[in-house]
Amino acid sequence: MSMLGAARVRVPERAKRGEVIEIRAMIEHPMESGFRLNNVGKPIPRQIVESFVCTYAGGEIFRATLHPAVSTNPYFLFYTVATQSGELVFTWKDDSGSVATHVARIDVSD
Amino acid sequence: MAALRDLPTGLSRTARARRRALGALAAGACLLIIRPARATPEELAAALRETFGTRLITPGRVKLELPKLAENGAVVPVTVVVDSPMTDRDYVKSIHLFAEKNPLPRILDVHLGPHNGKARVASRIRISDSQQITAVAVLSDGTLWSAAVQVEVTVTGCGL
Numbered sequence: 001m002s003m004l005g006a007a008r009v010r011v012p013e014r015a016k017r018g019e020v021i022e023i024r025a026m027i028e029h030p031m032e033s034g035f036r037l038n039n040v041g042k043p044i045p046r047q048i049v050e051s052f053v054c055t056y057a058g059g060e061i062f063r064a065t066l067h068p069a070v071s072t073n074p075y076f077l078f079y080t081v082a083t084q085s086g087e088l089v090f091t092w093k094d095d096s097g098s099v100a101t102h103v104a105r106i107d108v109s110d
Numbered sequence: 111m112a113a114l115r116d117l118p119t120g121l122s123r124t125a126r127a128r129r130r131a132l133g134a135l136a137a138g139a140c141l142l143i144i145r146p147a148r149a150t151p152e153e154l155a156a157a158l159r160e161t162f163g164t165r166l167i168t169p170g171r172v173k174l175e176l177p178k179l180a181e182n183g184a185v186v187p188v189t190v191v192v193d194s195p196m197t198d199r200d201y202v203k204s205i206h207l208f209a210e211k212n213p214l215p216r217i218l219d220v221h222l223g224p225h226n227g228k229a230r231v232a233s234r235i236r237i238s239d240s241q242q243i244t245a246v247a248v249l250s251d252g253t254l255w256s257a258a259v260q261v262e263v264t265v266t267g268c269g270l
Binding site: 020033035056059061062063064065066067068069070071072074075076077078079080081083 | 184185186189209212213214216217218219220221222223225226227228230231232233234235236237238
């Protein structure tokens with residue numbers, strides 16, 4: 001069963017060409033570190049989001065490698081230059097092989 | 111352990127032996143739990159070496175924003191800002207976060223480029239105990255810059 005839950009992404013709907021825009025992305029995931037013990041003292045198996053990638057109009061603009069020290073429901077804030085109207089695709093992968101994607105659209109005008 | 115020495119008289123030898131064995135077991139269990147609880151400075155140094163080789167890391171150009179006092183070590187907001195124009199010729203290639211005393215020294219690695227326009231990234235991380243957090247930025251000219259911040263954690267990340 002995938003531990004990847006709902007994604008919450010904030011991208012401006014419109015921007016001027018050349019403007020630096022702020023992007024926020026979060027996904028629900030327990031980020032089980034593998035260092036915690038359950039109630040009978042056995043380690044809870046590690047299950048974390050290992051990678052997060054954001055592409056804009058097909059090109060990669062942000063890539064993160066996550067380790068168990070990233071908090072539950074991993075969150076990222078970053079920036080990009082608005083170059084053209086198009087789609088931003090957000091992809092999260094966890095170490096069980098599950099993948100989640102979210103697509104946002106931005107309209108860029110001169 | 112003091113309690114074991116002050117055993118009430120009248121206890122049989124086997125009961126004493128059993129208590130001693132239990133005490134030893136408890137001590138052993140403590141050691142087992144302590145071991146994975148934190149990385150050592152050597153492990154941090156090894157992680158830095160593995161990532162950057164023998165390249166020189168210079169303090170500066172990186173601003174690492176973390177609370178001085180984190181009430182909840184499980185969710186600590188972090189922002190890294192690098193002094194870079196983020197142009198095609200001069201930009202930040204990657205930013206790496208490391209912990210001194212977490213169970214693992216690596217926290218997060220992010221890859222950027224000139225298209226980001228601004229060398230600023232934020233996230234939320236786990237800090238298991240009061241310790242120093244280090245950020246290293248790799249620039250397009252091949253230079254490495256760093257910043258370190260001491261964070262005091264009141265509720266340690268048992269839920270780490």
